Amino acid sequence: MAQETDHTFQQGLEGQTVAAEFDDGSVRIESVDLEGRGIARRQGKVVFVEGALPGERVTLKILKRKPSYELAEVADILRASPMRVEPRCPHFGVCGGCAMQHVEPSAQVAIKQRVLEDTLWHIGKLVPQRVLPPVYGPSWGYRYRARLSVRVVVKKGGVLVGFRERKSSYVADMRECHVLHPHVASLLVPLREMVAAMPARDRIPQIEVAVGDKQVVLVLRHLVPLVDEDVAVLKAFAARHDIHWWLQPKGPDSVHPLEPADADGLAYALPEFGLRMPFKPTDFTQVNHAINRVLVSRAIALLDPQPTDRVADLFCGLGNFTLALATRCREVVGVEGSPALTDRALDAARRQGLAGHTSFSTLNLFEVDEQWLRGLGRFDRMLIDPPREGALAVAKALSKLGADRPQRIVYVSCNPSTLARDAAILIHEGGFVLRAAGVVNMFPHTGHVESIAVFEPGGPGSS
Numbered sequence: 001m002a003q004e005t006d007h008t009f010q011q012g013l014e015g016q017t018v019a020a021e022f023d024d025g026s027v028r029i030e031s032v033d034l035e036g037r038g039i040a041r042r043q044g045k046v047v048f049v050e051g052a053l054p055g056e057r058v059t060l061k062i063l064k065r066k067p068s069y070e071l072a073e074v075a076d077i078l079r080a081s082p083m084r085v086e087p088r089c090p091h092f093g094v095c096g097g098c099a100m101q102h103v104e105p106s107a108q109v110a111i112k113q114r115v116l117e118d119t120l121w122h123i124g125k126l127v128p129q130r131v132l133p134p135v136y137g138p139s140w141g142y143r144y145r146a147r148l149s150v151r152v153v154v155k156k157g158g159v160l161v162g163f164r165e166r167k168s169s170y171v172a173d174m175r176e177c178h179v180l181h182p183h184v185a186s187l188l189v190p191l192r193e194m195v196a197a198m199p200a201r202d203r204i205p206q207i208e209v210a211v212g213d214k215q216v217v218l219v220l221r222h223l224v225p226l227v228d229e230d231v232a233v234l235k236a237f238a239a240r241h242d243i244h245w246w247l248q249p250k251g252p253d254s255v256h257p258l259e260p261a262d263a264d265g266l267a268y269a270l271p272e273f274g275l276r277m278p279f280k281p282t283d284f285t286q287v288n289h290a291i292n293r294v295l296v297s298r299a300i301a302l303l304d305p306q307p308t309d310r311v312a313d314l315f316c317g318l319g320n321f322t323l324a325l326a327t328r329c330r331e332v333v334g335v336e337g338s339p340a341l342t343d344r345a346l347d348a349a350r351r352q353g354l355a356g357h358t359s360f361s362t363l364n365l366f367e368v369d370e371q372w373l374r375g376l377g378r379f380d381r382m383l384i385d386p387p388r389e390g391a392l393a394v395a396k397a398l399s400k401l402g403a404d405r406p407q408r409i410v411y412v413s414c415n416p417s418t419l420a421r422d423a424a425i426l427i428h429e430g431g432f433v434l435r436a437a438g439v440v441n442m443f444p445h446t447g448h449v450e451s452i453a454v455f456e457p458g459g460p461g462s463s
Helices: 105-124 188-196 228-241 289-303 322-326 339-351 370-375 392-398 416-428
Strands: 026-028 038-042 045-050 057-065 069-079 145-153 158-162 206-211 216-221 244-248 267-270 275-278 310-314 331-336 358-362 381-384 408-413 432-440 450-457
Touching (some): 045 057, 105 432, 289 381, 322 339, 370 392
Parallel strands (some): 310 331, 310 381, 381 408
Antiparallel strands (some): 145 206, 267 275, 432 450
16 A cells, blocks of 8 residues: 655646655545535645545646645546445536535535534634534435526537536536426427527527426526517427526516516425415525425524514515514514515515515615614514625624624525634624534535524623
8 A cells, every 4th residue: 555655746737647645646635625626735735626525545637736725636536435426417527517426415415514514613713512414305306496508509519508517618518417407407408409490599698497386487598689480489499398488688677478477477385384485587596495495494493483573584585584484473574685575575475464574674784784783673583594795794783782682593504604704703702602503405416505503692602
């Protein structure tokens, strides 16, 4: 067996296979990063390795060399991880839609849990008092939202419809996809043929997918007005494949259904709360409806709202959590930056008899302060569900409330780094305690780490 040595990395041209930690030119992979890349270390320098898994010993092909780190891909696997499996999709490795199909699904969840815990420690010096059981569900056919690129590429036989290639602006030559909703996946080749038959084919850059509980909607982005022949092709395709077309000639606000009768057909269900949530195809909704149902249930169970409680739902969007909370407590105040979303959330609350328990406000939550938060009145509990940028201003405002703090906060995160940053503020400056944290595998086969964390008032350093 090769002996571990303290070799320096040989200086070579980018693209060469080079020697590293072992005499045989291999390195040991210690962990993975937020993009699903293996991490190796040598003499204090980090190497990010595409396609490598923790515990493996691999040789490298260097792709890029920087002063403090290097990017590489696997040249050969000398010792494979027991987590490694054969990817299901023949496009894996070229298509950028997935990064972890070579990892057994339950192991993906374990890796993401480790990423979450490592990030909380490295950024915030935080350890949750309890690790929550992971939220996970179907590993295949889960993507109910997607944005497919469209390109006419004569050298590849005509029109391509699919995700972009990994780390490239080129469209992958996809003929199947195992993470898309099965009905949508079955349309990849027919969509290529359909676009090829349209006079506007050179001016169609993307097709957006939105699947509801009763409809499959495809949003066609077109850069020139459609002629009658284009519209005829779309209508024939919709009838043949049981889908509904929406058109987007300009920005998101220009989206409209090809058939006016389709305007209110999209919705998803939250059966535990007796809710059906309507949405427009360009609205933000969770990609994975099965996991969203579990996530809403888990978040509200952790928040544990009481019938007399007043609750805030920050970054509320369409009311995904707000309306469910309204079935459990006295009052919910939803705050969101988009007036279109808060208007639709209020309309959904009215339709489902919850208007008396809800109110909505439109505000940029990246610019709020303590005075604004106090002005809303005291909340017994709070749910925070920010975008990847996190909730820095909210965390700073919460940290100054003192005795007026909510008695429990549930923070749903799609970025472990910003969660760790905000958690550190809540704990080290606001006197909260990190009671629990765990992962939500919203995006199987990707490096995306969604998580949920629970905070309660305590004392600095209590976590």
